[in-house]
Amino acid sequence: MKPLLSPREMAAADEATIASGTPGFVLMERAGRAVARATVTLAGRRYGARVAIVCGKGNNGGDGFVAARVLHREGVAVRCLLLAEESEYEGDAAAHLRAMSRAGVKPRPFETHSLSYHDVVVDAIFGTGFRGRAEGRPAKAIEAINSNGARVLAVDIPSGVAGDTGAVEGPAVRANVTVAIAAQKLGTVLHPGAGRAGRVEVVDIGIELGDASLHLPEPSDIGAMLPARSVDAHKRSTGSVLVLAGSDGMSGAALLTSRGAARMGAGYVTLVSTSYVDHAKKSLIPEAVSRIVADHSELGPEVLAEFDDDFDRADAVALGPGLGTGPRQQALVETALEAIDVPLVLDADGLNVLAEDAAALRKRTSPTVLTPHPGEMATLLKLSSKDVQADRVGVARRAASDLGCVVVLKGAGTIVAGPEGPAVVNPTGGPELATAGTGDVLTGVVGALLAEGLDPVSAAIAGVFVHGLAGGVAGVSAGGRGTVAWDVAEALPAAVGELYE
Known part of the structure; x- marks a missing residue:
């Protein structure tokens, strides 16, 4: 998995690398050269290209000075625009400003009209430590960059985006490309910041990263998590999921959970629900086994004893939708929290009824997602x-630690956090999943992976990743609009196939 760094982790990695003998001046030189290379690629040419670099007064501006010097030497028509007086620059940034000036690039103060007629504008205003709202000249520069019409390259993170949360409280650069120094930053994968970053290109400049507390999974990571199936596999060996869900008027949630489990590869799916749900199940999911609660329009604790044989045979239980x-x-x-001794995935109403006694989750001795x-x-x-x-x-980590569970905090940039170890930000999924019932499908997907033997963290990471891919597959089939949760469930096998392409 690719490391994701918070501003604090990036600063620590910088300091550690400098302490081990690589000067900050050298790191800035490497970063600026990487920015220059990416700028030429974005411009589509070297000779005749026109580039404007807008530099703030921190180290991000220093990267911009190096890029300007390198581009000038390579024949690019480059303009360096300052958002501070030359006397305000300090340290390595000031040294590179002097080197740029000696090389023939004369800095000038930023003016709104300065950006006209350029192929690429480089945003070197704020770094990853930015939080809050851009004000004054930086804010005007950001607005001018966005309205200019040129292609935009951001250094490390689009200016105006909070590096630790992705928050956008004021004007923020909309980049076509973001060049991430050493590792991708958290603010470019969490929304709304992720929507400002464009394509993120990570460049290695020799910074020692150490162990990251956040990761970004790739298809190969997920493919390696899914167990290979032997030629003599049978329906029980590929995972038995028991779905405990639904009520009169809410049959769809139970059916979608069951379908998600089946299409993710569970060999045996048992649905424990009401007779109302069973009528719909027979025509939509004939392969699932029904266990019907008679004389009730809703489920209660008696089902655990009534269908104890089914619970005993289950490898995992999906509860709540x-x-x-x-x-x-x-x-x-x-x-159920006390009686079910196999892995459990808990969602929707299963969570809502625990609001007054969430600590009950800590009593579980088997894995819980x-x-x-x-x-x-x-x-x-x-x-x-x-x-x-x-x-x-932070909230996902706190919940996982306090409750002793693996937590999947859904949303744009779904977070997976366990009680210990690194957290994961999921990169897949999009607006196709913004429709009722897709969360129920995910519950079934995670249940199927738990039943197949994945540990709870891996089941959650893989489930969310594949579910997001399935949303994309379904969205293409639906032409970008009109995707429904059932489409997502049906797209799961194709999504798994994409992992190995």
Whole structure:
């Protein structure tokens, strides 16, 4: 997996590399040269290309000075525009500013009209430590870059995007390409910052990264997680999932969860639900085995004893979608947490009924995966949805640690965090998943992977990744609009195939 760095981790890596003997001046030279190469590629030519580089007064500006010097030497018509007085630059940035001037590139103050008639504008205004709202001259420069019409290359992170959360509180650069120094930064994978970064290209400049606390999975990582199936595999050996979901009026959630498990490869799916759900299941998922609760429109704790043989044969249980949130469902979930001794994935109403007793999750002795959306996460932790979205990584980690579970915090840039170890930001998925029921499909997908024997962290990471790919496959088939959750479930086999292309 590729490392993802927070601003604090990047600063620590910088300091460690400098302490081990590589001067900061040299690192800045390497970074600037990488920016220059990427700029030429984006411009599509070297001779005759016109490039404007807008430099803030920090180290990002220093990278810009190196890029300007290198581009000038290679025949590019380059203009270096300053957002501070020359006397305000310090350290390595000041040294590279002097080197650029000696090489024949004379810096000039930024003016809005300075960006006219350029092929590429390089954003070297703010670095990854930026938080808050851009004001004054930097804000005007950002707005001018966005309205100019030239292609835009951002150094490390688009200016105006918070490096640790991806938050955008004011004007922020919209880049075509972001050149990430040493590793991709968290703010370019979390939204809305991710939407400003364009294509992210990571360049190695010799910084010693150490162990990152965040990772970005790639298709090869996910493909390696999925177990190969032997020629003598049978329906029980490929995983048995029991789905405990649905109620009268909420049959779709139970069916989508079951379909997600089946299409992800579970060899045996048992649906425990109400008779209302069973009527729909027979025509839509004939391969799933039904266990019907008679004389009830909703599920309660008695199902655990009534169908104990089915629970005994299950390799994993998916609990919660469409369940309802009344006293009987609360009793069911609380009892299930203690009685079910196989891996469990808990979603939707299964989470909502635990709002007053989330600590009950810590009593589980078998692996548990929670798959909340931001609203469910807020309810579970007694936060506001705004608080959750403001620090998605931190909230997911806190929940995983406090509750002793693997947490899948859904949304754009889904977070997977375990009680220990690095967290993961999922890179797949898009607006195709913004439709009712796709979360239920994901519950079934994760359940299938748990049943197949994956550890809970791997099941969550792989499940979210493949689910996101399936959304893309389904979106293409639907022409970009009109994708529904059932389409996503049906696209799962094709999505798995993409892992090995």
